[in-house]
Every structure is written in C-alpha cells, then in structure tokens.
Amino acid sequence: MKQAPNIYMDYAAATPLDPKILNKMLPYFSDNYYNPSATYLSAQAVAQDIAEARNKIAKGLGVKPVEIIFTAGGTEANNLAIKGVMERFPEAQVITSNIEHESVLRSAEKYSYSQVRVASDGRLSTANLEKELTDKTVLVSIILANNEIGTIQSIRKISALIEKIGQAREKSGNNMPLYLHTDASQAPLFLDLHFSRLGVDMMTLNGGKIYGPKQSGLLVVKTGIVLYPLIDGGGQERQLRSGTENVPAIIGLSEAIISAQKHHKSESLRLTKLRDWFITELSREIPDALINGSLKYRLPNNINITIPGTDNERIMMELDELGIQCAVGSACSASNDQPSHVLEAIGLTDEGAQSSLRFSLGRTTTKQDINYVIKSLKKICSKKYI
Amino acid sequence: MSKLKLKVFVGLSGGVDSSVTAALLKEQGYQVTGVYMKNWSKDLPGMPCPWKQDYQDAKRVAVQLGIPFKMYDFEKEYRQKVVEYMLAEYQAGRTPNPDIMCNQEIKFKLFFDTAIKDGADLVATGHYARVVNSYNSKSKEIQLLRAKDENKDQTYFLYRVSESALAKTLFPLGDYTKPEVRKLAKKFGLVTANKAESMGICFVGKVGIKDFLVHELGPQKKGDVVDEHSRTVGQHEGAIFYTIGQRHGLDVGGGLPYYVTGKDMKKNIVYVSTDLNDKSLWDSSVSVKDVHWISARPTNKNIEVRTRHRAKLVKGVLEFGEYSAKVEIQLKEDVRAITPGQSIVFYQGDVVLGGGIIY
Numbered sequence: 001m002k003q004a005p006n007i008y009m010d011y012a013a014a015t016p017l018d019p020k021i022l023n024k025m026l027p028y029f030s031d032n033y034y035n036p037s038a039t040y041l042s043a044q045a046v047a048q049d050i051a052e053a054r055n056k057i058a059k060g061l062g063v064k065p066v067e068i069i070f071t072a073g074g075t076e077a078n079n080l081a082i083k084g085v086m087e088r089f090p091e092a093q094v095i096t097s098n099i100e101h102e103s104v105l106r107s108a109e110k111y112s113y114s115q116v117r118v119a120s121d122g123r124l125s126t127a128n129l130e131k132e133l134t135d136k137t138v139l140v141s142i143i144l145a146n147n148e149i150g151t152i153q154s155i156r157k158i159s160a161l162i163e164k165i166g167q168a169r170e171k172s173g174n175n176m177p178l179y180l181h182t183d184a185s186q187a188p189l190f191l192d193l194h195f196s197r198l199g200v201d202m203m204t205l206n207g208g209k210i211y212g213p214k215q216s217g218l219l220v221v222k223t224g225i226v227l228y229p230l231i232d233g234g235g236q237e238r239q240l241r242s243g244t245e246n247v248p249a250i251i252g253l254s255e256a257i258i259s260a261q262k263h264h265k266s267e268s269l270r271l272t273k274l275r276d277w278f279i280t281e282l283s284r285e286i287p288d289a290l291i292n293g294s295l296k297y298r299l300p301n302n303i304n305i306t307i308p309g310t311d312n313e314r315i316m317m318e319l320d321e322l323g324i325q326c327a328v329g330s331a332c333s334a335s336n337d338q339p340s341h342v343l344e345a346i347g348l349t350d351e352g353a354q355s356s357l358r359f360s361l362g363r364t365t366t367k368q369d370i371n372y373v374i375k376s377l378k379k380i381c382s383k384k385y386i
Numbered sequence: 387m388s389k390l391k392l393k394v395f396v397g398l399s400g401g402v403d404s405s406v407t408a409a410l411l412k413e414q415g416y417q418v419t420g421v422y423m424k425n426w427s428k429d430l431p432g433m434p435c436p437w438k439q440d441y442q443d444a445k446r447v448a449v450q451l452g453i454p455f456k457m458y459d460f461e462k463e464y465r466q467k468v469v470e471y472m473l474a475e476y477q478a479g480r481t482p483n484p485d486i487m488c489n490q491e492i493k494f495k496l497f498f499d500t501a502i503k504d505g506a507d508l509v510a511t512g513h514y515a516r517v518v519n520s521y522n523s524k525s526k527e528i529q530l531l532r533a534k535d536e537n538k539d540q541t542y543f544l545y546r547v548s549e550s551a552l553a554k555t556l557f558p559l560g561d562y563t564k565p566e567v568r569k570l571a572k573k574f575g576l577v578t579a580n581k582a583e584s585m586g587i588c589f590v591g592k593v594g595i596k597d598f599l600v601h602e603l604g605p606q607k608k609g610d611v612v613d614e615h616s617r618t619v620g621q622h623e624g625a626i627f628y629t630i631g632q633r634h635g636l637d638v639g640g641g642l643p644y645y646v647t648g649k650d651m652k653k654n655i656v657y658v659s660t661d662l663n664d665k666s667l668w669d670s671s672v673s674v675k676d677v678h679w680i681s682a683r684p685t686n687k688n689i690e691v692r693t694r695h696r697a698k699l700v701k702g703v704l705e706f707g708e709y710s711a712k713v714e715i716q717l718k719e720d721v722r723a724i725t726p727g728q729s730i731v732f733y734q735g736d737v738v739l740g741g742g743i744i745y
Contacts, residue, residue: 314449
C-alpha cells in the first residue's frame, strides 16, 4: 500500500511538544520530584527552579513575577479570570465579545452578562463596546486572537477605551473597578505580548498551543486585582490556585513562552507567506471557496474557509485518508452539533458553517505541504457525491 | 441489467458487518451508496448513546470505499413502531422482540421505501442470511435462506420481512462466516475491522432491559413471587421484568435456583418453581398468531421451528386453523420456556417459510 504523507494542519488545536522543551522537563518527573513546599534542600532547589521559570516568563512579558498565576491550561486561566472577578462583584456585570472561547462564554453566562457583537470580518469595534459598558461593568474579556478564524483584535485601542472609562468612573465617585482580560492562548507564537504595551489587566496563556505541555497555562493578574480563588487548599500561587505545583509543566510552559516570544517575528513572516500562498492557490483552484474572517487582522497560521455546498466532515475525512489533518469548525447537521458560534457571529448560516474547514499551520509546514493540500482538496471537491 | 448500472443502498451501521457488505458489493461492481439510519440517539443513565461514533465510522467507511453517503433520520418512526410497541408488550406481560419489529417496520419498510424513492434499485444490509431473487438467480420465487454461518444466522430476526422487499434485497454476508468477514474487513482496510460487536438490543445496550423499562415506565409495583406449592417465597419488583424460563433476578435468596413459570399481570404475581422439569416450563405444542409467510403457505406440513435466536431447530407439524393468521405446531419433542410475545420461526431445510408470534 502507498504510504500516505502525514501533513498536520491543526496546530491551533494542539502543538507537538518541542523535544528541547521535553528535555528540560524530564528531570522533574523522577529525579527532582520533590514537593516545592517542603523545607529540605532538594525541595527548596525545585522551588527555586519554579521561581526562575516564573522570573523568566515575567521578564519576557514585562510583568512582576508575583503577577503570574500558574494554572492547568488556558481554560482554567479563563475561568479564574472571569469567576475570580465576578465572585467578588456578584452584582456587577461582565462583557465579552461573541467570539470568545467556550471557557470564557460558559463562565460569563453564570453572571450578569452582556455580549458585544463583532463585525462580519470578526473584528470588534470599540464604539460598539463602549455602548455596552455601564456603571455596573466590572470586567471586559476579549480574545486577542480567535482560535477558529484567527482574527486579531486591536487590543490597545480596547485597553485605551477601558482606561478612559475607568478614569471617568473614578472621577465621578464610582468605586467599581473596571478590568480588561484577554485570552491570548493563540497569540504567543505570532504577536508581541509585552503586558504593559497591551494595556490589559489580566491575560491568559496556554502551553499546549505553543509547543509546550498540555494542561499548562497561566493567568497574568496585575498587582492590585484581588481574585476569588476557584481551588482552595494549601494556598499555592498566592492562595489563588492551591495544589502541589505541576513542576514539569511550569518548566515546560516557561521555555515555550520564551521561545515563542523570541521567534514570533520570524515565524510570523514565514507563516504569513505560506498562509497567503494557501489562500491564493485555493482561490485559483477552487474559486467557489470563501475565506472566513479578516484577511488583514489575522494570525499568520490561520486559514478558515467555506466551500459552499460541501459536507465539511466528509472532506475532513477524505483529507485524513490522504494523510492531511485539519479541523471542522462544526460538524454536519447530522451530528446534532451546535453550529460554531464564531462562524455564526460573523454571519455564516448553519449550512455555511457545516461547509467550513480550518487549516492551521505550524513549525513543520512547508510550501510543498500546502501544494499537496490544495491538490487534494481540488481532487476531493471534483467528486460528484461530495 | 448489468450490475454496473444497478444502484444499491447499503445500510451502514458503523459496524464491521455492514462495512464489509458495502465493500463486497462495490467490488462486485454495483453502484453503492452508504446510508446511516439514525434510529436512536438518546443517552440513558449510565450509558451515553454511541450513535455519533457509529455515524462517523459509517461515514469514514464510505470515504474509504469512495462511495456516496447519506443519513436517514428515522428516530420518530423508530420510537413509534419499535420502542412503543416494545413497551406496550412488556406492560401487557409479554416478552417482545424489538429487533424483529425493527427489521419489519424500519429496515425493510421505511429504509427500503425511502431508498427506492431516492433512486435505489436494490437495498442491502449486513445481515447473516441468504436471499434468492431475480437479481441473484434465475428463480422466479423469492426465498429467504439460512446463512452459511449457522452460528451467526439471523433469519430468526428476518422472518417478517415482506416478500416485495426481499425481492430487491441483497445479503452478501450470507455466504461468509464471521471470521471470514473480519478478515475481509482487514483486507479492505476498513476502519471498522477491529470494532467490537454490539450486543443485545441496540438502544438498550449495556444498561439492560430492566433499567431501560424503569427509565421509560417508572418504578413498577412490587408483588408476590409464588412457588409451585402456592407458597409466597418473596417479592418481585414488577411483573413486567420477568420472562418465562428466566432464572436470574429473583430476590428470593438461598437454596435452589428458581425459574419463572408464569405470570398473572392482573394479580401482579410471578410464579416460580425450583423444578427444572416443572410442567409449566415445557411445552409440546405452540399456538401461533400473526403468522407471516415469506411466500405461499407450505403444502408440506413437516417443518422445523426455532423459538429464539440461535436456538436448536425442533421438528414439528403445522396445523392450520380456521383463521389463516393462526396456526398450531405439534412439536416432536418438548421445548422449554416457550414465551408469549416471542417469535417462532418455521424452516424447511435452509428455507425460511415464515413464522409468527407465540401466544
């Protein structure tokens, strides 16, 4: 049997753990396994390694080490940001966009909650956000770069607005704080995440999307913000996230963030070219295909397309048989899945959403891979019964 | 008509049997379309319904074979024709067979009709049975025959399928044994090659029929369990849960095992006996109603019968009564635990003549 190639184009879902990062993690499983809270020297050495990892990240992001709360992944960090604030201000209101990750949406829905709708290119206008803000708004959470359509928000404009409103509020004698949180899980490989330049108050990062270990993540919490803890216990992570530290994950996450931020410019340049080549070739070979989300404000590795009239799950399976792995935003109606809320938010119908595919590129992606994917897509779409 | 022009709609369940069915037909040159029938998708307590995995496996097989794929949504009809029937029968104190009803009403009526309407010339399923019709022989007569693999033969579940459906049905697996089918699945490289067999009534699955009935009908009234000496030996949790001949599930504790010998639904009594030879457990004749003949009523009245799937064939003689839908069978040997509501199927050699419901 002919050996099918293995072309992975689902980096937005999971990245392979970088072997160099794995090597840095390995000693902390069976050799330096000590509980960092213990007082003997070998445990103290591990505590010191965690502190160093934290310092490195802090330096990389331009924050203080105490502002970093390690979590088990991005979902937990998002939960901590939303619930951590809202549990302290139960009467207040939270605002998010309508293209947030489920971990933000499901958390926010538990409280007084309002959504700002993005435009058909996936972009949020600060004017629309301003309209939703009330005196009771305590938290705004906006995803920096969307996981499905790759749309990047102008977070600096948003943070400037939040700051302006916050200052006006203070002047008027309203003591309610106003915080801005951003879920930056998809961003570190491609965008500058210097915290003060972004101007946000809290930020979620996720190791599993940046060649680090899964279930590693963090929430940056600006000094002065007091959160309500979701997990009580031994009081680790400034009482905000109890439980013995997952040392290998923290070490891995630190390495992943440093490496991502170090290479973000060059990797963005390389992948932007490949992404644009994909889109050009696709439009040439399958002229019916549509691109979802802004072309300009877009992650360099994201291609989200609709091929009208097709069954995305079938195409995904056809591609899989040819050795290509990609994602379906939402599977066909038969599976009873909810259509993707992101595609719905930018105006796609259920049928459109069920004809949509996401290809996300990564470190190993080459131009040859893209040519093979386009060729395969064309072949599949030419079949009568697709 | 050449096979190349014949359109066959194959019921793809996401299991290995139907996958190989589609692969064989494609190899034989038919124009094959795979169809997943969505009959049930409800999760039950302790058992998430695996339909989505099955659906995706079926679709994946269609991809691997390069054939069109469709889904027919029969959930409403399945609920009406199969599940409601089953619940009503249990409530009436009988032990129904939903698989037989599913073949009669869903697979070989609703699916068949829909497929023909959608342009199919023939339908096929992964049943272990053989069929003779004008598409695979010169015979003018339609015949349903037992499978080559006696161990897997599923004709017990197929005896109520209409002659008109059988006339346009293919059962490619009837000539193969299960191990051969597994080998073929590997040879064709199908994703379902190593998939575990689904057992029992599909939608009840591992939950078990008792829990399913409680889930659908609510807890039942407790009642007395009475033995062959008219002594009350314990309590039951609802007479509907018990089936003639059943050994397990009687909370009467200790001593010899009890067997259910009968039920009185009105008095809510379950009768039991410790005596395996208890007369009420054995019958030498069976009354059969709702008789369905595959083709004509046989002239030769010497037949063999089977009172449950894979049970041993027992010789008997047919006696036609006043009404054509009812027959009596005089058995050549006593048969244990003949259960009202269950089906009895009539055979002559490999040929399935038909069958009916025991009453």
